[in-house]
Amino acid sequence: MARILLVGQETGGIGKSTVVRGLAEAVPDAQILEIESVHRLTEFKTGKANEPGRVRHFEMRATREAIEASGGKAARAELDDVINALHMVKAASLVDIGANTSASLLGILKEEASTLREAGIELGLVVVVAAEAGALAEGSKLLHVAKDWAGARFVVANAVRGAVDPVLLKRVAGDAAVTHLRHFDLEEKTREVLAAGQLRGIAKLDRASLTKETSPALAGRILRDLTAFRLAVMEAVKPAALWLVEG
Structure with missing residues (x-):
């Protein structure tokens, strides 16, 4: 069974891309789907046209307001290429989900997960959280959405903006596996x-x-x-x- 590890958080600037880069180093054979308004994982070879590459970039609208302004149908259709790409996965893969996109994608995957599993594809989720309440709240929502269909759920508590309150972290993570990334000055x-x-x-x-x-x-x-x-x-x-x- 091929496994896909999704890395998400609606709040920007809390180290999600750092976590993706760490996973890419730990699993050097994994392909990467980058769902971002701007291509950030530039240190890896990007596939263009029919050329092979480790990263496939899917350009998204930059803000939640821009997504909502496009209308419900347009916003959902924007992720069609991503869903199609997930159905084509044959080996271990990473998905870097940009800010303002995680909730939309995971909402669709709630309906797609069973079909993917029947095709031999299992989904896992990594949520990156930080000290601020907004990031913890968004992380809790994403973990809850994926609870019934993710084969495994992980939380990386990044202290980039200060120590994450352990009581709140436990409440947010629930039964997800938790690791910590200390702050570096x-x-x-x-x-x-x-x-x-x-x-x-x-x-x-x-x-x-x-x-x-x-x-x-x-x-x-x-x-x-x-x-x-x-x-x-x-x-x-x-x-x-x-x-x-x-x-």
């Missing part, structure tokens, strides 16, 4: 290096080259901080990655 230059290569570039960093660009001391800090960051992300996605490959 990275220096500006470290963030620049991370942005240039993302997670997959961290393992390829060369201290000698960094030293030429910065200084011996700063190069050492950049390497230590980014190595620790990458390890933390990989630990946070480990349970979901194992579920995906065990399929």
Whole structure:
């Protein structure tokens, strides 16, 4: 049975793409469907026309207001290509669902999941949450929608905006598996290096080259901080990655 792991959250800017990148590193053979208004996973080869590539990008409207303005039928039809692509999956795959799109897609999958399962495709869900109440509330809704049809559900509590209240987190997650990603206070230059290569570039960093660009001391800090960051992300996605490959 082929497994598809959906990664979603309606609230933007809480580290969902970081989680997707961690899963992509943990399961390097997994294909990626990116449902975003802007193509973000640019470090991976993108398939165009009939050319093979690891990422297939589906462009969505940027805001919830824009989606609603298009009308119900138009908004639903916008996801037809995504649903068709899910039906064609033959191996482990990741789906990066952009902000303002998760609720719409999961609502459709509530009806499609049984047909996909009959075709040998099992769905799992990763919801990324952060400290703010809005992200927790949206995460709770997504987990509830998927409760009856997701083969497994996971929550990554990202402390990027502060520690997530454990009582609220337990209430939101329910019986979903929970992992934590601690907050990293990275220096500006470290963030620049991370942005240039993302997670997959961290393992390829060369201290000698960094030293030429910065200084011996700063190069050492950049390497230590980014190595620790990458390890933390990989630990946070480990349970979901194992579920995906065990399929």
